[in-house]
Amino acid sequence: EVQLVESGGGLVKPGGSLRLSCAASGFTFSTYSMNWVRQAPGKGLEWVSSISSSGTYIYYADSVKGRFTISRDTAKSSLYLQMNSLRADDTAVYYCARDVFGSYGFDYWGQGTLVTVSS
C-alpha cells in the first residue's frame, strides 16, 4: 500500500525557516517524480514544487522561487522541502504527492502538515 506521511509543520515567525519531510513507503521511491502542493486555509490547491525521480530536474512556483528548496533522499525514501524567508501568505497545509508514473498528475497524497507563519 502506497503511503506518504508528512511531518515538520508548525508555527514559525515571519522570516523564519522550516523543513518539511515526507516519508514514502509501499512503492519504489526512486522511480517516481515527487511534488509539494499546498492549500491555504479555506482556499484552493496551489502547486509548489516538483523533483524528478533522479533529482536532476527541479521546478518551483514563482511564489516560492528563491526561498524554498526541494530535495529527496532515495536511501531514506524521503522527500523534503526547506522553506526559508517564510511569509504570512505561506500559511497552508502542505501536501506531499506522487506523480502519475510516466505522466503529469498526482496519484497519491499524504495527509498534509500545517505550516502557520505568524508573529
Place this chain on the structure above:
Amino acid sequence: QSALTQPRSVSGSPGQSVTISCTGTSSDVGGYNYVSWYQQHPGKAPKLMIYDVSKRPSGVPDRFSGSKSGNTASLTISGLQAEDEADYYCCSYAGSYTFAVFGGGTKLTVL
C-alpha cells in the same frame, strides 16, 4: 502563473449528471493532454479522479469522465450520488517553466 478558471459552484439532484468546466490557455490546457481532476472532501487530502484528460485510475467509478476541447477541459459526473458532494479541482501541466497550474476549485452540491 494564472490559475485555471472553474465555476465556483455547481449542483445537481441524485441520479442526474453535472459537468464542471476548466478553462485555461494554449500554454496549459490547450497545449498538452495532461489535465487531471481531483476530488476533495472537507478536511481530507485530494483524490485523483481523472488524469491525462480522460483516464480513470483504478478504483474510480466510471460515472466520472473527462474530456477536452481547445483550451477548456471538462469533468462530467453521471448518476450523481450523495457522496459525490465535494470540492473538485482541475490541474494542467504548463510546460517546463510554469510546470503545473490548478483551477480555483468548484463546490459540487448534491441536492
